Amino acid sequence: MNTLVINCSPVRNGATAEIVHIVSECLKHKFKVKSICIDDFEFGFCKGCRSCHSTGKCIQHDDIDAIMKEYEWADIIVSVAPSYWADIPGQFKAFIDRCTPWCNTHESHAELPGEKKGYTIALRTGPGMPECERVIGSIEHFYGHLEIVSCGSLGLCSVECKEDAAGRIAEITEFCDRIVRKALEDVLSEQIADMKVNTVAVDEKAEHPIYFDKTEKDNSKWLELLTGALKESETFEIHCWNEEKEWMEVALQYGTLKASDWKYGKIITGNVTPEFMDMLLNMPKPLDIELDNKMTPFFNVFLNNGFQSSHYGTEIYRNEKDFFLEDEVQ
């Protein structure tokens, strides 16, 4: 994954630059990372001539072309912006204005290639989060019109200088973990969707998944589905991400590691015993539900009768002839 980290401040060695540095260091172990500062480029203000509304091109030719080349290269874009008078710095606003040829509200507009994911970090000296949210809102509005999918944001208040930013490393690192995790989950979801050969046979009827979205208050429906499925199965597979050591160890108490070329995680396989059922059905609903409304801490639980609890139980695929809960669940 190519990741572009942008310092939206004109200050090359201030608090924003420090955050860009921390983010780049965190992400470079997983992705190809480039960082740029808006002040590295020279470009004119948008003249509001609107010729790009019909041509999809700007009449001015300057460093905007170079910045857009970096956007084209990136799969993930992380914009780091300080609050200047309660919004993004003027230099970055001037850049956004010049992106009008890419704005999707005009019939004829330029397009960035591929599906890009956008993240935003806002910082400010003052103490209130609403101002950070305003900065984030401005950048996410820009992302939306360039069809960059906003996937997450972080607001950091009380950050005046470089040293303040360095003191917030834990929050920034945690945010980077979320970026990595989302990217890996997307890759894995694609792989699982393509998976044809597995020890778990997938019934064709299992193509209609049940989704548990953020409106689901508890995991009682998930438990009900799982209880029925467990009674009809003999073996299980559990997939855990490498960093989910705690849950891997729990699963390993009921099974063994399966050989797999999945480099980002481990697969534990075993028999569906009363003890395994007891563990799975009595585990409390996870509290970290910001990204996914997790029904279980296990990323995937597959049973040999075709039942699949995927993406922390938020997607259920099952052999419909075995279960009769559809009315209650959908």
Ligand SMILES: Cc1cc2nc3c(=O)[nH]c(=O)nc-3n(C[C@H](O)[C@H](O)[C@H](O)COP(=O)(O)O)c2cc1C
């Ligand atoms: C021109 C200017 C305007 C600012 N306006 C605000 C503001 O409205 N609210 C706020 O909380 N901080 C404001 N700040 C403080 C910055 O958000 C803060 O110092 C940030 O860490 C600056 O990062 P930088 O030095 O990397 O640009 C302003 C700073 C400058 C230079």
